[in-house]
Amino acid sequence: MHEAAIARGILDAVLAAPAVAGRRITRVNVVAGALAGIVGESLDLFWAELCRGTPAEGSEVRLSIAYAILSCRSCGVKSEHRPGRTVELACAVCGGPLRLEGGRELYVESMEVEDADPGQKSGPGAQ
Amino acid sequence: MLIPVRKAVLAHNDAEAAENARLFESRRVRVVNVMASPGAGKTSLILAVARALPEGLRPLVIEGDVASSIDTEKVAAAGIPVHQINTDGDCHLDAGSVRRAFEALPAVSGPGLLFIENIGNLICPAEFDLGEDLRLVIASVPEGDDKPRKYPAIFALADVVILNKTDLLGHVEFDRAAFEAGIRAVNDRAPIFDVTCRGTTSGIGALVSWLVTEPRPERPDSPAMGT
Numbered sequence: 634m635h636e637a638a639i640a641r642g643i644l645d646a647v648l649a650a651p652a653v654a655g656r657r658i659t660r661v662n663v664v665a666g667a668l669a670g671i672v673g674e675s676l677d678l679f680w681a682e683l684c685r686g687t688p689a690e691g692s693e694v695r696l697s698i699a700y701a702i703l704s705c706r707s708c709g710v711k712s713e714h715r716p717g718r719t720v721e722l723a724c725a726v727c728g729g730p731l732r733l734e735g736g737r738e739l740y741v742e743s744m745e746v747e748d749a750d751p752g753q754k755s756g757p758g759a760q
Numbered sequence: 761m762l763i764p765v766r767k768a769v770l771a772h773n774d775a776e777a778a779e780n781a782r783l784f785e786s787r788r789v790r791v792v793n794v795m796a797s798p799g800a801g802k803t804s805l806i807l808a809v810a811r812a813l814p815e816g817l818r819p820l821v822i823e824g825d826v827a828s829s830i831d832t833e834k835v836a837a838a839g840i841p842v843h844q845i846n847t848d849g850d851c852h853l854d855a856g857s858v859r860r861a862f863e864a865l866p867a868v869s870g871p872g873l874l875f876i877e878n879i880g881n882l883i884c885p886a887e888f889d890l891g892e893d894l895r896l897v898i899a900s901v902p903e904g905d906d907k908p909r910k911y912p913a914i915f916a917l918a919d920v921v922i923l924n925k926t927d928l929l930g931h932v933e934f935d936r937a938a939f940e941a942g943i944r945a946v947n948d949r950a951p952i953f954d955v956t957c958r959g960t961t962s963g964i965g966a967l968v969s970w971l972v973t974e975p976r977p978e979r980p981d982s983p984a985m986g987t
Contacts, residue, residue, distance in 0.1 A: 635852055635884035642769035652763045663769065666986075668913035670883050699986065706948070720912045720945045733916055733946045737983035739887070741765040748761060 636672060639739070640679035640694075646741040647689060653746065658689040660745040667701040667716045668736035688746075701736025705729045768984040773888055776855035780891025783862070789820065789872040792971065793890050795914060796898035797907075798880030801924040801957060803831045805898060806875045807838055808957035812968045813873060820874040822861045824853045831877065841866050852884040855891055873972065882911040893976040897950075900924040905935045908942030916946040919977055920953065920970065926963070927956040 647653065647661055665671040673696050684690045700713040703721060707729025714720065714736060724731055768774060784791050794802050803823075810819035821842040823832045832844040843861045845853060858876060865874075876892060878885040897918035899907045902925060908915040915921065921943055929936065940952060951970065955963035981987050 635887055638773075638850075638852075638854065638888075639769055642772065645772060646765055646767040646769060649767075650763060650765050661765075664986075666983075668916060669887065670913055714912075720909050720942070722909075722941050722945050730948070731945055732948055733912070735986065736913075737917075738986045739769045739984045740986075741767050741769060743762055743764045743766075745762050 635670070636675040637679045639671060640676055640683050643680070643694060643741055644683055644687065644689060647744050648687065650744070653688055655688060656746040656748075658692045658744050658746050660692055661689070661694045662697065662742045662744065663694055664697050664699050664738050664740055664742050666699045666736040666738035667714055669739045671696065671739070697742070699736065699738040702734045703731045704734060706732055766985075768982060770887065770889075770984060773855050774982075774984070776859060777889035777891040780855050780859050780862070781893075783859070784874070784891060784893070787867070787872070788870070789868070789874050790894075790972070791874045791876065791890075791892040792894045792896050793876050793878060793885075793892035794896050794898065795878045795882075795885045795918075796880065796900075797882050797903060800880070800898045800900040800903065802877050802880070802898060803834055804957045805922060805924060805955065806877060807835065807840075808955075808961055808964050809875075809968055809971065810838065810840055810873075812964050814968075814972065816870060817972060818868045818870060818872040820865055820868065820872050822853075822858060822865070822874065822876045824857075824877055824879050826850070826879060841868070847879060851879055851881050852888050853878050853890060854888050858890045882907070882914050886914040886917055894919045894971065894974065896920050896922060896971075898922040898924050899939070901926060901928040901934045902932050904933070905939035906942065908939065908946060912946045915943055915950075918943075918947060918950045919974070920967075921947070921950050922967065923952060923954045924957060926954045927959070 703712045705724035708727040710726045796802050819840050821835045824845045829844045832842050835842040843864045953967045
């Protein structure tokens with residue numbers, strides 16, 4: 634459910650970027666950590682509704698997942714924790730205790746906008 | 761054309777949370793964000809802790825619920841200043857709503873301990889900083905010992921974990937060692953307090969001592985930006 638607030642935050646971030654200046658946004662690239670709990674399909678629904686009437690109308694959000702890292706506190710071996718996977722209780726190599734790090738990323742990395750001249754691309758008003 | 765943005769999605773909430781933290785400190789109010797699933801015992805724990813606070817430390821409560829003022833009525837009946845937030849569907853509290861609720865509470869003279877009872881949910885509240893000093897996550901015995909492994913994000917950010925309804929240990933299936941192992945897999949620093957807060961209480965005194973003395977932990981500058 635918190636994807637509604639996440640979609641709002643993404644839209645605020647891209648519309649505040651000075652480079653937008655009325656140009657149509659076609660794609661927004663977002664990095665989400667494995668522990669951020671973002672459901673892509675749910676985000677898409679809120680995104681489509683929220684963007685109506687803005688330069689981001691019709692755009693897509695592309696999520697890149699940043700894995701959390703499980704580090705063994707005994708032998709130092711690291712492994713990736715991906716969304717939806719069961720958290721391991723002990724190191725697969727030595728059985729030592731693990732530490733979970735990272736995975737809380739949630740930021741707009743970049744966006745793709747159409748060219749400033751609508752006559753050269755399929756921007757607003759172009760044929 | 762690709763344009764770099766590099767901005768936290770919840771930057772607006774994070775800024776409001778930082779303002780909240782400054783406001784709370786200026787009013788000498790220590791703030792605990794209480795998070796748990798529905799029915800884990802958030803309100804009961806708040807009431808049990810409030811009853812056991814040392815002389816001179818005033819309890820305050822902000823209640824967060826999708827609907828109703830049921831919990832607020834319980835807290836008010838105990839003589840504790842309380843303000844209700846109804847989110848009308850939203851699954852979490854945010855820093856702005858907490859700021860407005862705090863301003864609606866009566867000003868207290870002297871130090872206070874404010875409990876923010878978040879929406880009953882083990883997923884969404886984990887993403888929204890409220891400006892709190894301490895993040896308290898409750899699990900209760902009837903929920904089962906696997907909750908830290910099923911909802912790792914919220915247990916990973918906890919400063920303290922409470923195992924509530926421990927009077928039911930032995931009556932329902934619950935492996936205490938497995939529960940602790942699940943927490944340690946995602947969080948190697950939060951202490952775990954076993955409590956019962958209805959009827960004959962247990963474990964509340966030790967929790968109160970920790971809550972009133974534990975310094976606000978150092979937090980990463982911006983976990984949302986990966987730093």
